[in-house]
Amino acid sequence: MGIVFIAGLAIGSFLNAYIWRLHSGGSVWRGRSYCPKCKKGLAWYELIPLVSFFVQLGRCRGCNQKIDWQYPLVEFVTGILFILVFVNIKQMALAPLWREDLAIVVSWYLLAVLTILFVFDLRYGLVPDEAVLPAIVIAMAYNIILSYGKNPNHNYLLPTTYYLLAVAIGAGFFALQYWFSKGKWLGAGDIRIGALMGAMVGWPYIFEAIIISYIIGGFVGVFLLINGRKKFGQTLPLGTFLTLGTAIVFLYGEQLWRAYWKI
Incomplete structure (x- = not known):
């Protein structure tokens, strides 16, 4: 250890x-x-x-x-x-069917990318394509291959559809907000983070990741308002909360999902 x-x-x-x-x-x-x-x-x-x-x-x-x-x-x-x-x-979401060492390395890489995005958005208000775009491709490819191995019929169509749907939901959810607010609520980089969220956690955990991200952002926003560090109308770096929510679901999404449905 x-x-x-x-x-x-x-x-x-x-x-x-x-x-x-x-x-x-x-x-x-x-x-x-x-x-x-x-x-x-x-x-x-x-x-x-x-x-x-x-x-x-x-x-x-x-x-x-x-x-x-x-x-x-x-x-x-x-x-x-x-x-x-x-x-x-x-x-985890990348729970391996074979080659546990490969799953660990891919998971480390994806969480390292989330760390980069967290710091970059928090400090500079930017989401670097150099970090996020390769991560989307790698997460998608690995998850689809992994899902194929877990599928008794060895059918690529179903897992590919699920992950493409999750990516579309993640990117689309933030793209709609970007379009509706004309870029005032969030930046275009958050759309790419949304796509990464879907590629990393898949269907249906993309909903879980979005909800947890907004809960974290809500608590932080209220705290900053109470102590006077932010005023109504000021924005927060949404990408930082999206990366936190994604990391939590990536690590513990299955357990949280099961716990929720037991309530």
């Missing part, structure tokens, strides 16, 4: 670099990491996930400026997500 957590920390560190370089226009795959404030190149011992942040007391060794809390938080959360996938894989 410790190895899984460490792997998650390492991937979380990469996600931080990916987010920063994608936003700043730098190469995602080449070049050394550096402090965004003083531009000092970082040594290997300044890049140890979580450890370097706390050893350096949350400050850059070059300019002594505070390091954004995004970095340790993304690393820690990614580590936790990796563990949750590892211990819960048999109950």
